[in-house]
Amino acid sequence: MFHELSKDNYFYAMSKDNGPKLKVDIGDTVKISSHDCFTGQITSEENAFEGFSWDGINPASGPIYINDVKPGDVLKVTIEKIDIANTGVMVTGPGMGVMGNRLKDMNVRKFDVDNEKGTVDFDGLRLPVNKMIGVIGVAPPNAAVNNGTPDTHGGNMDSVKVTEGAVLYLPVYHEGALFGLGDVHAAMGDGEISVSGLEVEADVTVKLEKAETLRTYHPVITDEDGVYMMVSDKDLNLAVDQSVHKMTDLLQPHTNLPLSEMTMLMSLAGQTQINQVVDPKKTARFFVPRYILEHYNVELK
Amino acid sequence: MFHELSKDNYFYAMSKDNGPKLKVDIGDTVKISSHDCFTGQITSEENAFEGFSWDGINPASGPIYINDVKPGDVLKVTIEKIDIANTGVMVTGPGMGVMGNRLKDMNVRKFDVDNEKGTVDFDGLRLPVNKMIGVIGVAPPNAAVNNGTPDTHGGNMDSVKVTEGAVLYLPVYHEGALFGLGDVHAAMGDGEISVSGLEVEADVTVKLEKAETLRTYHPVITDEDGVYMMVSDKDLNLAVDQSVHKMTDLLQPHTNLPLSEMTMLMSLAGQTQINQVVDPKKTARFFVPRYILEHYNVELK
Numbered sequence: 001m002f003h004e005l006s007k008d009n010y011f012y013a014m015s016k017d018n019g020p021k022l023k024v025d026i027g028d029t030v031k032i033s034s035h036d037c038f039t040g041q042i043t044s045e046e047n048a049f050e051g052f053s054w055d056g057i058n059p060a061s062g063p064i065y066i067n068d069v070k071p072g073d074v075l076k077v078t079i080e081k082i083d084i085a086n087t088g089v090m091v092t093g094p095g096m097g098v099m100g101n102r103l104k105d106m107n108v109r110k111f112d113v114d115n116e117k118g119t120v121d122f123d124g125l126r127l128p129v130n131k132m133i134g135v136i137g138v139a140p141p142n143a144a145v146n147n148g149t150p151d152t153h154g155g156n157m158d159s160v161k162v163t164e165g166a167v168l169y170l171p172v173y174h175e176g177a178l179f180g181l182g183d184v185h186a187a188m189g190d191g192e193i194s195v196s197g198l199e200v201e202a203d204v205t206v207k208l209e210k211a212e213t214l215r216t217y218h219p220v221i222t223d224e225d226g227v228y229m230m231v232s233d234k235d236l237n238l239a240v241d242q243s244v245h246k247m248t249d250l251l252q253p254h255t256n257l258p259l260s261e262m263t264m265l266m267s268l269a270g271q272t273q274i275n276q277v278v279d280p281k282k283t284a285r286f287f288v289p290r291y292i293l294e295h296y297n298v299e300l301k
Numbered sequence: 302m303f304h305e306l307s308k309d310n311y312f313y314a315m316s317k318d319n320g321p322k323l324k325v326d327i328g329d330t331v332k333i334s335s336h337d338c339f340t341g342q343i344t345s346e347e348n349a350f351e352g353f354s355w356d357g358i359n360p361a362s363g364p365i366y367i368n369d370v371k372p373g374d375v376l377k378v379t380i381e382k383i384d385i386a387n388t389g390v391m392v393t394g395p396g397m398g399v400m401g402n403r404l405k406d407m408n409v410r411k412f413d414v415d416n417e418k419g420t421v422d423f424d425g426l427r428l429p430v431n432k433m434i435g436v437i438g439v440a441p442p443n444a445a446v447n448n449g450t451p452d453t454h455g456g457n458m459d460s461v462k463v464t465e466g467a468v469l470y471l472p473v474y475h476e477g478a479l480f481g482l483g484d485v486h487a488a489m490g491d492g493e494i495s496v497s498g499l500e501v502e503a504d505v506t507v508k509l510e511k512a513e514t515l516r517t518y519h520p521v522i523t524d525e526d527g528v529y530m531m532v533s534d535k536d537l538n539l540a541v542d543q544s545v546h547k548m549t550d551l552l553q554p555h556t557n558l559p560l561s562e563m564t565m566l567m568s569l570a571g572q573t574q575i576n577q578v579v580d581p582k583k584t585a586r587f588f589v590p591r592y593i594l595e596h597y598n599v600e601l602k
Binding site (some may be wrong): 090092097098103107120122123124125127188189190191192193195196197237241258259260261263264265266267268269270273274277295296 | 495
């Protein structure tokens with residue numbers, strides 16, 4: 001069945017206490033509209049922060065309650081389509097992101113998106129659009145988690161891999177999962193070094209299912225290139241190491257490889273990558289290419 | 302002029318006190334032969350460590366003294382060709398790399414390389430060859446640095462980007478630079494999570510020049526895709542942040558962009574990437590694609 005959810009249904013923290021805005025069945029498709037990460041508060045480059053509330057950032061549309069999805073299940077989210085607005089906004093400022101210690105003032109810029117050509121107009125430089133969803137997740141196991149923070153439940157993972165055609169697997173902690181998403185970017189590089197991609201309003205169409213056999217304690221993505229394990233931690237050193245360990249745990253049981261040779265294979269062909277280094281927890285991802293999954297008949301589903 | 306340097310000329314620590322094994326002029330080309338990272342000590346999978354010396358790892362062939370290259374210059378190393386042996390070795394073991402806390406025994410495996418097809422035979426799985434140079438650098442500013450450790454002088458940066466066609470720029474600290482390289486891998490993923498790529502003997506042909514205008518405090522690579530700034534630190538968090546700062550410092554003077562917009566551009570199209578997370582210092586690289594260099598007429602040379 002097909003549903004729509006308007007952008008007026010949103011929350012700023014993922015929580016088991018958020019009342020569902022929509023109830024769907026397993027296998028249903030939902031077109032989810034979302035505000036930009038400023039909840040549309042920034043309408044011009046000048047005086048952008050007059051009356052601006054920093055409490056009003058990173059809205060996620062939802063939550064969506066998926067009937068018959070229970071704690072211990074894994075939610076399977078297929079990103080079928082991302083339609084983005086034709087204009088977006090970026091912000092830099094003191095204390096924000098990697099360069100924040102060298103920035104003295106808040107700066108706001110709006111950039112146009114040419115959705116036909118797939119380009120962002122950065123003052124005459126045409127950058128390729130790479131549409132992606134910044135905030136996506138389910139209600140976390142315990143206390144509410146601000147949408148700005150990523151963790152095992154998803155949240156602000158800011159991954160360029162959460163895009164059209166990708167399938168995201170999320171551990172479920174509560175009845176119905178309580179799924180939501182927002183913070184869509186028209187473009188962003190790995191790292192999101194300024195804390196801001198090109199922030200846009202969007203319509204995102206997702207199919208919501210229950211994973212058949214895949215079990216994971218951290219968000220997992222599959223796409224045509226392969227599989228990604230995403231781990232968030234305040235310390236990037238730990239996030240990277242854990243992404244390798246958890247990927248090994250996911251794949252090794254599908255192979256006949258002892259741990260020593262599994263480690264060699266991951267060293268030869270696995271890739272440590274970075275989602276972002278600017279949120280309260282940083283997110284690493286470890287990538288394994290599809291030809292390895294195919295060789296060992298690893299079916300992730 | 303063309304020179305050859307045999308693999309019998311090697312050292313285990315980069316140092317201003319290493320006597321030159323070859324003197325060349327600016328613009329000369331050298332075919333450098335190198336042992337594998339075990340100095341050829343491992344000849345079979347069984348009893349590999351009988352009589353093995355851990356002091357005898359990561360040999361770099363050299364040093365090569367480049368006439369008229371002086372402290373404050375930047376050495377330009379064009380990687381013209383990498384010819385690798387048709388077999389290589391990998392090692393895993395307790396305490397080694399990301400998975401070392403879960404490995405109980407030392408394991409050694411040899412894998413064949415099909416240089417015609419460009420594949421590594423991993424027990425029947427054909428992995429793509431990606432030839433790269435693990436250890437490459439000049440004499441560091443102060444005390445000798447073991448070849449296993451990367452820093453501003455290069456060293457064990459273990460970057461998949463140090464490959465055929467790439468140009469590496471290294472700060473020069475001493476007369477003649479005292480350049481060397483070794484630790485070539487037939488294949489390795491970003492991260493080098495086991496501390497071992499597929500370790501091979503190799504012949505590497507490099508052209509040694511002086512950079513005309515490029516100035517840098519950290520190793521920089523250019524290739525057909527763009528430019529990479531490589532920063533090493535015990536803490537990956539700091540390495541990543543500094544790679545962004547140093548890239549910004551390198552590129553911003555070539556543009557008319559204020560720091561705020563330069564930061565936006567780097568957030569939209571720059572990429573935080575990882576060389577390795579297993580050496581005494583970890584190495585991050587920040588990548589900026591070539592179309593940005595072309596738009597702003599940034600000529601790095």
